[in-house]
Amino acid sequence: MLEDKNPQKTSIDQLGEFGLIDHLTKNFQIKHASTIKGIGDDAAVLNFGTNKMVVSTDFLIEGVHFDLAYMPLKHLGYKAVTVNLSDICAMNAKPTQITVSIAVSNRFPLEAIEELYEGIALAAEIYKIDIIGGDTTSSQKGLLLSITAIGEAKEEEIVYRNGAKATDLLVVSGDIGSAYMGLQVLEREKQVFQVNPNNQPDLENYTYLIERQLKPEARTDIKELLEKLEVKPTAMIDISDGLSSEIIHLCKQSEVGCNLYEEKLPLDPQLITVCEEFKIDSTTIAINGGEDYELLFTIPIDDFSKIKGNPNLTVIGHMVNKKEGIHLITRANEAIELKSLGWNSFTK
């Protein structure tokens, strides 16, 4: 077992709710001119001038969305922020502020909450986000996080899910499937540990997959990249529930169909190796796995030359007329209807 480097445990009761908020947020600095008033009043005050404001919110619940058996609290805090920022990026907006609400049962000492907040603060630092408010309370069971992310964009920059045209190309940032396989690796190690707690896991061959699961990044870089390339997406969504599920969302809202090409799916070499080891089809993982937090978007076919060869972007298919349906075209050139097998917390 690892030595506990911080054997001091402080009960949260000693600080109380206001003391805890003060303690956790006292070092936060305001980074945006749009933040007129952050933490410390009944509400925060923001000013976006002529820009539009974009807002999104997510719940993260222990035992449903994360497992503290292999999710370090600092990573959890970091991930809780990035998954929310990802929604702002999916509107082609720039994330600027978040509110952070935390509920914890009394099994968590102050030091655990501090660790969680370290991850939150790190993400706020890296992504230049102001933490402008929130709530801190006790829970009956486990750790619960609710984050609301706010962003800004010029009206003409905002990209919805419903603008894809039947001739557009379908593009994804980064690579996909790795976060889901990272979770499979961690689940396996948890089971090994339960059988033999003295077993030291060797995770060297899985580092990329595990990092994709435990410390995903929000693609705040894509908005700027597309501006430089002079490409404006016609529709955009982020990949939280799995590629197939997100493609179906885009198609439904844009009233188009889609051909997705198996051979075009951007897979990391480590994903392919580990899928072989687990005897799982990597295409199935790439299509139905989730939590990649990459951006999926459509662009006019005329813009192909502008993004061609860019290492951050891969054309994985093209939109078609609605009546043609939504299909995966396999390497064997078979068309298989895409169905949503995305993650559903109610049937997990």
Added chain:
Amino acid sequence: MLEDKNPQKTSIDQLGEFGLIDHLTKNFQIKHASTIKGIGDDAAVLNFGTNKMVVSTDFLIEGVHFDLAYMPLKHLGYKAVTVNLSDICAMNAKPTQITVSIAVSNRFPLEAIEELYEGIALAAEIYKIDIIGGDTTSSQKGLLLSITAIGEAKEEEIVYRNGAKATDLLVVSGDIGSAYMGLQVLEREKQVFQVNPNNQPDLENYTYLIERQLKPEARTDIKELLEKLEVKPTAMIDISDGLSSEIIHLCKQSEVGCNLYEEKLPLDPQLITVCEEFKIDSTTIAINGGEDYELLFTIPIDDFSKIKGNPNLTVIGHMVNKKEGIHLITRANEAIELKSLGWNSFTK
């Protein structure tokens, strides 16, 4: 026992997360021009033009903030919205939008969530609020609500906690203490019911107190009232944790002291009667009870004539220099130091 008018119970699993959101939100109408895009994309899009935006968020957790033994789900939904709107009112802003995140364990059928949403929708209707997004997920235990409220105001209208001057008057809207006594009545009835489930409670003498606890209203009317009276508060806060706790917040942030007069406290006659029945001092309840969701604010002493005699507003004290401290002046003209005994979820 009452007859179950709706014996059909539908499992949430059947709908899935997206189906549930669609089902619950399909009838919501957009009421504000500032809501460019509500539910249905990665994020909502808002436009406040030259106005400032105000944002606040709250967690409501079963077993910590509410008890479903006496809190009907529809009331819970209504209250969850109003307590958040109250924070926006406390900035002297106008509430315009909310996001609603709900997590439920599988003990809740769809019909229960529908009832909860009925209350949310009713509050949105009455207060003319757009529901622009949220999250719906499963929980490991109980029902959890996280609401973020958004409002707008002109920059010069916004009132912070830190503007009170040492000569200002301290004013409260409505009456205080009743919500807390309503909770005491409900707790007593719960215990009676546990001993004898056939006992039919007679709550006729407690209707006002119970309504203040189960269905509090947000004072969205006060902003308009003060405008008409041509009074601009110098500092403002809402009473969620108890009068003493909120006075201390105002004093600390404004760097002033305060004299609060026991004889001026606005108490409902029902509160006084029930406090006698429970053998509790009504001043203690008025000062340390919480959840009144009234507005507490300071005004320049020269504005006294403008608010004098208004049935919605009561002058309960005046601010003094910081070094004079924060005191309750009793009917016997004793000065007792005010201490915060407000509600703390961690030591409940």
